[in-house]
Amino acid sequence: RHKFWETQPVGQFGDVADVSLPDGAIEPPSPLSEVRADPYPLPAAFEWFTCDLDDDALLADLYALLAHNYVEDDENMFRFNYSPAFLRWALRPPSFFRAWHIGVRAKESKKLVAFISGVPARIRARDDVVRMAEINFLCVHKKLRSKRLAPVLIREVTRRVHLENIWQAAYTAGVVLPTPITTCRYWHRSLNPKKLIDVGFSRLGPRMTMSRTVRLYKLPDAPLTPGFRQMELRDVAAVTRLLRAYLARYVVAPDFDELDVEHWLLPQEDVVDSYLVESPETHEVTDFCSFYTLPSSVLNNANYSTLKAAYSYYNVAVKTPLQQLMNDALIVAKQRNYDVFNALDVMENEGFLKELKFGPGDGQLHYYLYNYRIRNGIKPSELGLVLL
Ligand code: NHW
Numbered sequence: 001r002h003k004f005w006e007t008q009p010v011g012q013f014g015d016v017a018d019v020s021l022p023d024g025a026i027e028p029p030s031p032l033s034e035v036r037a038d039p040y041p042l043p044a045a046f047e048w049f050t051c052d053l054d055d056d057a058l059l060a061d062l063y064a065l066l067a068h069n070y071v072e073d074d075e076n077m078f079r080f081n082y083s084p085a086f087l088r089w090a091l092r093p094p095s096f097f098r099a100w101h102i103g104v105r106a107k108e109s110k111k112l113v114a115f116i117s118g119v120p121a122r123i124r125a126r127d128d129v130v131r132m133a134e135i136n137f138l139c140v141h142k143k144l145r146s147k148r149l150a151p152v153l154i155r156e157v158t159r160r161v162h163l164e165n166i167w168q169a170a171y172t173a174g175v176v177l178p179t180p181i182t183t184c185r186y187w188h189r190s191l192n193p194k195k196l197i198d199v200g201f202s203r204l205g206p207r208m209t210m211s212r213t214v215r216l217y218k219l220p221d222a223p224l225t226p227g228f229r230q231m232e233l234r235d236v237a238a239v240t241r242l243l244r245a246y247l248a249r250y251v252v253a254p255d256f257d258e259l260d261v262e263h264w265l266l267p268q269e270d271v272v273d274s275y276l277v278e279s280p281e282t283h284e285v286t287d288f289c290s291f292y293t294l295p296s297s298v299l300n301n302a303n304y305s306t307l308k309a310a311y312s313y314y315n316v317a318v319k320t321p322l323q324q325l326m327n328d329a330l331i332v333a334k335q336r337n338y339d340v341f342n343a344l345d346v347m348e349n350e351g352f353l354k355e356l357k358f359g360p361g362d363g364q365l366h367y368y369l370y371n372y373r374i375r376n377g378i379k380p381s382e383l384g385l386v387l388l
């Protein structure tokens with residue numbers, strides 16, 4: 001059934017019931033001298049190409065490959081449209097490895113036809129903090145699909161990760177592979193219902209008119225919580241403290257230090273936005289919320305070519321109720337012209353989704369670990385990890 005995945009150190013569908021297998025690494029690390037020294041062979045017309053994201057021309061090629069060939073919904077109405085600035089942010093966190101930005105080019109035309117990437121992260125599973133690679137942006141040009149190129153890309157990124165003495169990875173996918181640690185649902189909160197209906201992202205509910213729908217999703221013009229403001233560089237230490245204490249509650253979560261927080265959470269226009277509540281009395285930072293910007297191309301619509309979507313990222317509510325904090329996040333997203341605010345049912349998100357008028361989407365997101373077993377998996381509410 002899974003000719004490639006059956007050969008890999010991942011939970012196999014048959015093991016699911018086997019309670020004797022312990023949590024942790026599925027296979028031990030090898031001596032680095034035993035890691036294959038040269039790249040896996042590609043079909044003769046293609047060559048490996050390590051991508052330099054400082055190079056604006058290369059970044060434009062990567063952007064175009066993904067904009068035309070990356071993930072679509074199940075009815076092929078929308079396609080993720082990660083911006084060049086977003087890709088640079090996603091792929092260059094603290095201590096990233098250039099060798100993990102892996103392109104495949106046509107030898108003759110030098111055209112970029114496939115890509116896979118990894119970035120380093122420390123991820124905690126129960127009480128075990130593990131150095132991992134986060135794998136993302138696996139993409140094969142539409143004209144080269146179903147030729148078993150993806151397994152070659154995956155083996156090659158694995159080899160390059162092993163060369164850094166890292167033996168585990170985390171990744172998400174919309175498709176079922178052996179074997180998810182958990183399966184999450186996407187939820188969507190309309191901010192611009194008329195446009196969402198026009199492009200087929202959502203539908204007019206039964207017995208609803210357009211004007212009732214617009215009224216239903218209306219939001220205040222400005223955030224309601226006193227002291228709600230954008231995060232700044234001077235807040236990194238306070239936000240790191242809040243976030244570390246909060247993520248400690250989850251079974252699987254990133255182990256963020258201040259450098260990580262500065263990279264992943266300091267606001268960058270149209271890439272990542274973070275807000276916090278600074279107590280007007282004590283000036284303490286008490287709460288925090290964030291979202292990243294990932295537009296989707298609207299395929300085949302006469303009126304619109306793009307949807308501006310915000311994706312809930314990391315949120316920590318200590319003093320302000322989570323629902324109120326997220327309502328303020330919706331308000332600033334609306335102010336900034338987003339069409340929709342998306343969230344997964346991870347962490348404590350179940351506690352505000354229905355109340356804030358999110359509706360369940362038709363997409364799922366499966367989370368995976370490579371070479372790391374978590375017996376019986378976990379619930380979405382036990383997951384403290386959001387990948388881009
Ligand atoms: S998920 C988004 C993946 N990208 C897309 O969906 C874009 C549109 N699709 C494509 O470009 C986020 C192609 O359809 C792709 C497959 C390239 C997806 N993950 O080449 P073949 C990520 O980037 C398996 C893993 O003929 P294709 C996470 C499939 O099950 N495996 O197919 C990436 C089959 O194997 P099987 C996937 O359609 C995580 C084989 O590929 C997959 O031309 C990567 C078929 O290959 C997916 N999303 O190309 C794993 N989709 O055993 C990282 C299909 O079933 C692992 N397949 O026969 C960790 C590595 C690092 C370890 C370090 C220690």
Ligand code: EN5
Pocket residue numbers: 071072073074075076077136172173174186187188189190200201202203358359360361362363364365387388
């Ligand atoms: C991970 N780094 O299917 C990337 N999106 O629900 C790989 N549906 O937008 C994983 N089909 O339900 C990607 N509208 C997996 C996701 C791939 C993209 C995807 C889904 C997630 C999505 C929309 C549009 C559906 C169009 C037809 C959807 C309903 C919204 C409605 C708003 C009002 C209240 C009820 C819900």
